[in-house]
Amino acid sequence: MPIKGVGEVTLFAPDPEGYWTWLTTAMGAVLTRRSAHLIQGVIASVPVTVHPADAKSPAGPGAQVVYWLVENLEEVLAHLQAHGAHPYRGPIVGEDGVRVAQVQDPWGNVWGFLEEGDGHGK
Numbered sequence: 001m002p003i004k005g006v007g008e009v010t011l012f013a014p015d016p017e018g019y020w021t022w023l024t025t026a027m028g029a030v031l032t033r034r035s036a037h038l039i040q041g042v043i044a045s046v047p048v049t050v051h052p053a054d055a056k057s058p059a060g061p062g063a064q065v066v067y068w069l070v071e072n073l074e075e076v077l078a079h080l081q082a083h084g085a086h087p088y089r090g091p092i093v094g095e096d097g098v099r100v101a102q103v104q105d106p107w108g109n110v111w112g113f114l115e116e117g118d119g120h121g122k
Contacts, residue, residue: 002070002071003068003069003070003076004068004069004070004071004116005068005069006046006066006067006068006069007047007067007068007069007114008046008047008048008049008066008067008112008114009046009047009048009049009064009065009066009067010048010049010050010051010064010065010066010067010112011023011048011049011050011051011063011064012050012051012052012053012054012057012058012059012063012064012065013050013051013052013053013059013063014052014053014059016038016039016050016051016052017039019050020039020041020050023041023043023048023050027043028043028044029041029042029043029048030042030043032047033096035095035096037051037052037095038050038051038094038095038096040096056088056089057110065102065110065111065112066111066112067100067112067113067114068111068112068113068114069113069114069116070113070114070115070116071115071116072115073091073099073100073101073113073115074091076113077091077101077103077113080103080105080111081103084105084106085103085104085105085106085111086103086104087101087102087103087104088102088103088104088110089101089102090102098114098115099114099115100112100113100114100115101113
């Protein structure tokens with residue numbers, strides 16, 4: 001299961017626009033893409049996405065998901081499920097055309113994965 005590095009950090013907020021403003025002024029975030037549902041940019045060269053909070057990912061403690069770059073999403077998901085993780089979100093093709101999925105480990109933590117080839121982290 002080759003993990004290539006961090007591809008993105010996703011932050012969940014009930015007010016993505018207001019949160020993005022805070023990230024810009026407080027953390028130096030630089031905008032790279034905006035859509036109807038997501039705001040994307042970089043903080044210190046790390047890709048960051050602000051996603052609307054929802055029932056599975058409410059705002060507050062633990063409202064960040066680190067997405068790891070992988071070569072083969074299905075292979076990674078099968079490997080992790082064989083080790084006790086279970087699907088949490090996806091796999092889907094995101095608004096930006098990237099294949100993504102999340103799993104929840106046996107301790108309740110959520111892990112995100114981006115299939116390589118999407119331009120993240122390159």
